[in-house]
Each structure stands twice: as structure tokens, then as C-alpha cells.
Amino acid sequence: EAGVAQSPRYKIIEKRQSVAFWCNPISGHATLYWYQQILGQGPKLLIQFQNNGVVDDSQLPKDRFSAERLKGVDSTLKIQPAKLEDSAVYLCASSPGTGAGYEQYFGPGTRLTVT
Amino acid sequence: AQSVTQLDSQVPVFEEAPVELRCNYSSSVSVYLFWYVQYPNQGLQLLLKYLSGSTLVESINGFEAEFNKSQTSFHLRKPSVHISDTAEYFCAVVTGGGNKLTFGTGTQLKVEL
Numbered sequence: 001e002a003g004v005a006q007s008p009r010y011k012i013i014e015k016r017q018s019v020a021f022w023c024n025p026i027s028g029h030a031t032l033y034w035y036q037q038i039l040g041q042g043p044k045l046l047i048q049f050q051n052n053g054v055v056d057d058s059q060l061p062k063d064r065f066s067a068e069r070l071k072g073v074d075s076t077l078k079i080q081p082a083k084l085e086d087s088a089v090y091l092c093a094s095s096p097g098t099g100a101g102y103e104q105y106f107g108p109g110t111r112l113t114v115t
Numbered sequence: 116a117q118s119v120t121q122l123d124s125q126v127p128v129f130e131e132a133p134v135e136l137r138c139n140y141s142s143s144v145s146v147y148l149f150w151y152v153q154y155p156n157q158g159l160q161l162l163l164k165y166l167s168g169s170t171l172v173e174s175i176n177g178f179e180a181e182f183n184k185s186q187t188s189f190h191l192r193k194p195s196v197h198i199s200d201t202a203e204y205f206c207a208v209v210t211g212g213g214n215k216l217t218f219g220t221g222t223q224l225k226v227e228l
Contacts, residue, residue, distance in 0.1 A: 004158070031214075042119070042205050042218030043159070056215060091159065100147040100209045101166055104216065106158040 002026065004107035006092050012113045018080035021110045025073070025094030031055075032069055033104060034077050035091040043091055049075065050098060079112075087114045117142040117210045121219035129227055130198055136191040136222045138180075138206030147209040148189040149216065150180055154202045162204070165189065176200075201226045 005024040013019050025032050030051050035043035046065065048055040051072040060067070064083070069075040079086055089109040095102040120139045128134045140146060150162040163174040170182040180191045189206060206219040 040124075040220065042207070042220050043216075044218070045215055048215065055213075093159075095214065098214055100214045102214060103161050103164075104214070106151075106160070108156075108158045 004092055004094055004105055006090075006107040006110050008110055009108065010111050010113075012115065013082055015084055015114050016081040018078065019082055019112065020076050020078045021090050021092075021112075023075045023077070023092030023107060025075070025092070026105055029094035029096055029105070030072070031095045031098050031102070032075050033093040033095075034067055034075070035093065037089040037091055037109070039088070046077070048098075055098065082112075082114045084114050087112055117146070117208050117217050119206050119208050119217055119219035121206055121222050123222050124220065125223045125225065127225045127227060128196055131195050133194050134192065134196050134200075134224065136204050136206075136224065138189045138191065138219060140187050140189065140206075140208045142187075142208065142210050144210050148180075148182060149207040149209070150174075150178070150189075150191050151205045151207060151218075152202045153205065153221075159205065162191075196224070196226045198226050198228070200224060 032049045034046045037043040046060045047057040047067045049069040052069045067077045091109045092107045093104040095104045118141045148165045151159045152162045163172045165182045173179045178193045203221045205221045207216045
């Protein structure tokens with residue numbers, strides 16, 4: 001079974017530029033998550049989708065971050081414009097459902113450096 | 116709101132020695148507890164979890180963790196570590212009916228010969 005795929009793996013941009021990350025979850029997984037992991041910290045949930053609907057985006061900086069999951073499969077996370085403090089690893093995860101018993105499967109992440 | 120504290124940012128240990136990685140949580144409601152491991156250049160993987168039942172849970176590679184409600188802890192232990200256990204370990208908690216994970220800051224386990 002293929003795991004969660006993310007691209008690109010690395011991205012370097014200048015502040016005020018825009019960037020987009022792509023995630024393909026495990027086939028059949030209805031729930032998709034985007035996390036931000038700043039160096040020295042644990043992952044922080046940015047947004048959670050159930051199929052193509054948003055379940056939780058309370059920690060998403062909506063003035064600059066946006067995410068979509070068209071057709072309930074792939075998802076993109078966009079930052080526009082980027083700030084220096086957005087430098088982090090962006091992790092995508094998926095799970096079969098939303099209950100605590102469902103394991104979240106993580107992708108390898110995209111490491112973003114904003115200069 | 117719940118929080119997770121991992122007091123040790125780094126834990127160096129010699130191969131075949133025992134290790135304990137500490138995790139404490141704060142929550143006034145029932146919790147589900149997890150340990151994730153991140154090997155170098157890889158994604159996070161679930162190591163073990165406590166949802167209900169026996170408070171002692173084990174992983175397939177020899178790690179175990181015990182849910183202690185009175186001490187609000189979920190420490191991770193292994194009686195004899197191997198070089199291949201070198202990785203970063205994250206404790207996480209879910210409260211309520213959903214599965215929103217709140218992670219600790221992680222503990223880097225470095226196993227040396």
C-alpha cells in the first residue's frame with residue numbers, strides 16, 4: 001500500500017513570495033491533515049478535512065494560508081505572502097476516519113525555507 | 116486546552132542500556148495518548164497508543180509505555196536500546212471525541228556504541 005505522498009520535498013523562497021505544497025493521501029482515507037513543524041517544536045495542526053469539507057481550521061493563519069481538498073482526495077496548502085517565520089516542515093497526514101482509534105499516517109514532509 | 120510536556124530535549128544512551136523518555140500531559144477530561152517516532156529523513160510513524168483498557172501498552176520493537184492517570188504521565192521505556200532506535204520521539208494527546216493530536220516538543224534519542 002502506497003503511503004502519503006508530498007511534493008516538493010524542499011523549497012526555498014524569499015519573503016513575500018507565494019508557495020504551494022501538494023499532498024496525496026492513502027487511497028480511501030477520508031480524513032486529511034496539514035501540520036506545521038517548526039524546528040525544535042512538535043507538529044501543530046493547521047487544518048483538518050473530512051472528505052472535501054473542513055473540520056478544523058482554528059489554527060490556520062487565514063490571512064496568508066489557504067488549503068483546499070477538491071474532490072476529497074488530493075490537497076494543496078498555499079502560503080501567500082510568505083514570512084520568515086513560516087520556515088518549517090509542512091506535514092500531511094491521512095486517516096480512515098476521525099475517531100481517536102484511527103491512526104494518522106504521515107508523509108515525509110516539505111521543508112520550507114523563507115529567506 | 117490540553118498540553119503535552121516532554122522535559123528532555125535530548126537523551127544520550129549507550130547501546131544495550133535501558134532508557135526512559137518522559138511525557139506528561141494536562142487535561143481535565145479523558146485522554147488518548149500516543150508515541151510517534153521520526154527516524155532521520157523519514158515521516159512520523161505511530162509507535163504505540165493508549166485508548167482504553169490495560170494501562171501498559173507495547174510496541175512491536177520492544178518499547179512500552181504506561182498510562183498513569185494520577186501522575187498524568189505516559190513515559191516511554193525500553194529495557195535495552197539498539198543503535199537503530201536513534202530517532203526523535205514525540206508524545207501526543209487527543210481529548211474529546213475527535214482525533215486532533217496535540218504534540219509535545221519531542222525528545223531526540225541518540226544511541227551510542
